[in-house]
Amino acid sequence: xxxxxxxxxxxxxxxxxxxxxxxxxxxxxxxxxxxxxxxxxxxxxxxxxxxxxxxxxxxxxxxxxxxxxxxxxxxxxxxxxxxxxxxxxxxxxxxxxxxxxxxxxxxxxxxxxxxxxxxxxxxxxxxxxxxxxxxxxxxxxxxxxxxxxxxxxxxxxxxxxxxxxxxxxxxxxxxxxxxxxxxxxxxxxxxxxxxxxxxxxxxxxxxxxxxxxxxxxxxxxxxxxxxxxxxxxxxxxxxxxxxxxxxxxxxxxxxxxxxxxxxxxxxxxxxxxxxxxxxxxxxxxxxxxxxxxxxxxxxxxxxxxxxxxxxxxxxxxxxxxxxxxxxxxxxxxxxxxxxxxxxxxxxxxxxxxxxxxxxxxxxxxxxxxxxxxxxxxxxxxxxxxxxxxxxxxxxxxxxxxxxxxxxxxxxxxxxxxxxxxxxxxxxxxxxxxxxxxxxxxxxxxx
Ligand code: BGC
Ligand code: BGC
Numbered sequence: 381x382x383x384x385x386x387x388x389x390x391x392x393x394x395x396x397x398x399x400x401x402x403x404x405x406x407x408x409x410x411x412x413x414x415x416x417x418x419x420x421x422x423x424x425x426x427x428x429x430x431x432x433x434x435x436x437x438x439x440x441x442x443x444x445x446x447x448x449x450x451x452x453x454x455x456x457x458x459x460x461x462x463x464x465x466x467x468x469x470x471x472x473x474x475x476x477x478x479x480x481x482x483x484x485x486x487x488x489x490x491x492x493x494x495x496x497x498x499x500x501x502x503x504x505x506x507x508x509x510x511x512x513x514x515x516x517x518x519x520x521x522x523x524x525x526x527x528x529x530x531x532x533x534x535x536x537x538x539x540x541x542x543x544x545x546x547x548x549x550x551x552x553x554x555x556x557x558x559x560x561x562x563x564x565x566x567x568x569x570x571x572x573x574x575x576x577x578x579x580x581x582x583x584x585x586x587x588x589x590x591x592x593x594x595x596x597x598x599x600x601x602x603x604x605x606x607x608x609x610x611x612x613x614x615x616x617x618x619x620x621x622x623x624x625x626x627x628x629x630x631x632x633x634x635x636x637x638x639x640x641x642x643x644x645x646x647x648x649x650x651x652x653x654x655x656x657x658x659x660x661x662x663x664x665x666x667x668x669x670x671x672x673x674x675x676x677x678x679x680x681x682x683x684x685x686x687x688x689x690x691x692x693x694x695x696x697x698x699x700x701x702x703x704x705x706x707x708x709x710x711x712x713x714x715x716x717x718x719x720x721x722x723x724x725x726x727x728x729x730x731x732x733x734x735x736x737x738x739x740x741x742x743x744x745x746x747x748x749x750x751x752x753x754x755x756x757x758x759x760x761x762x763x764x765x766x767x768x769x770x771x772x773x774x775x776x777x778x779x780x781x782x783x784x785x786x787x788x789x790x791x792x793x794x795x796x797x798x799x800x801x802x803x804x805x806x807x808x809x810x811x812x813x814x815x816x817x818x819x820x821x822x823x824x825x826x
Contacts, residue, residue, distance in 0.1 A: 390772060390773070393454065394453055394775045397501035398459045399782070400783070403431065410474065412506040414505075414506055414513070414562045415784075425784075435782075435802065447778065450814065456493050457774050461477070463505040466505065467507075470508070470526075495534075496774075498545050500543065514555065515555075536592070575649055581598055597728075598661060598664070605674050606673050607675070614676045619641065620685050661723055664726075665725075668730055675688055697733040698733045711770060727760060729775075736780075736796055744796040753809060778795060
């Protein structure tokens with residue numbers, strides 16, 4: 381069946397992040413981030429690689445923007461590397477870092493594409509980490525100063541701001557489990573990392589509003605909870621995981637305070653903080669990859685739930701279930717739970733990893749990605765028909781890139797990257813999406 385029609389003005393985009401694509405880690409005065417440090421630590425990255433070169437987008441951005449233009453997207457979501465513009469996180473500004481993002485933004489605009497800038501996609505300046513990182517309340521204030529600096533230069537041209545990317549993953553994988561930078565394994569004692577990121581977000585909203593008339597958003601990741609088992613203990617486990625993954629950041633952002641059932645030690649929450657955090661946002665960014673199976677934990681587990689693989693779904697190369705119905709459910713859940721407090725939603729990441737390799741003719745066929753994107757776009761359309769105000773969809777990602785702890789072993793791109801040479805080859809999903817976007821933009825011009 382043909383792709384159903386999306387609303388007029390629906391935003392079609394791709395997303396990337398600085399550390400995953402830029403490379404140029406030691407170029408033009410960029411400072412060290414926690415991911416530089418983490419990637420150099422033996423045993424942390426699956427293939428022992430780092431983002432030192434990655435896709436070399438810092439030098440090849442013009443070629444990459446030409447690929448975006450060929451795709452016909454109307455918005456490009458990238459992230460600004462905090463240590464590229466403030467090498468030690470605060471104080472001395474690296475002007476050539478700001479110059480890079482200005483060149484990037486101007487080139488994106490020149491192709492009629494809206495630049496969407498994320499300010500924090502996990503690459504905290506190492507100097508701030510040395511002072512306690514997100515466990516230290518001061519980091520929130522440093523973030524607001526950094527937001528002010530970037531918006532002072534680009535506030536007239538960036539068309540939407542995203543303060544933080546997936547603060548839940550940065551808290552849980554980076555500070556709870558230690559599988560992402562900075563590699564702390566504090567389990568539930570990582571709560572201050574949630575609070576200080578949210579405070580940073582709220583302070584940055586004010587800073588951005590003072591410098592720019594563009595909409596302000598945050599990108600959270602969500603995973604619909606699929607309860608496995610019917611015991612009261614399974615229900616409690618599912619509710620606990622729901623509160624942790626889907627509500628911990630969104631409840632306070634939308635003015636509902638922290639979920640009480642998590643029982644965090646909230647000594648770090650000061651008077652007035654919740655008001656700062658609940659500053660109105662214009663768009664809620666939703667990153668969706670998969671649902672999560674949850675049941676009661678084993679006796680003596682340090683966690684109030686156990687995560688279990690879900691049967692009955694096709695799986696990506698990451699072993700994640702392919703479940704477009706989960707995206708429709710999730711959007712319905714957001715609308716139901718937050719009602720009129722929910723701002724318009726944009727899907728700020730959606731995508732999949734497969735082992736895509738060139739054939740003998742050098743072409744890259746990725747039929748599984750086409751099936752994935754087709755299903756998830758139809759799920760978004762169904763959610764809109766259900767009454768959820770969804771105003772955009774960004775594919776993760778434009779390019780194969782450096783996938784954090786997985787290094788170069790997971791390919792999420794619409795465009796294949798041959799890392800030794802940097803050569804870009806659009807996959808068949810790129811051509812498919814180009815046709816979908818062309819049809820959509822013809823039917824409902826912006
Ligand atoms: C996904 C989760 C996944 C996690 C670990 C997130 O982006 O949404 O489903 O478990 O990454 O990499
Ligand atoms: C992150 C991306 C990551 C993607 C796939 C999201 O959690 O924002 O940086 O590459 O998921 O794991």
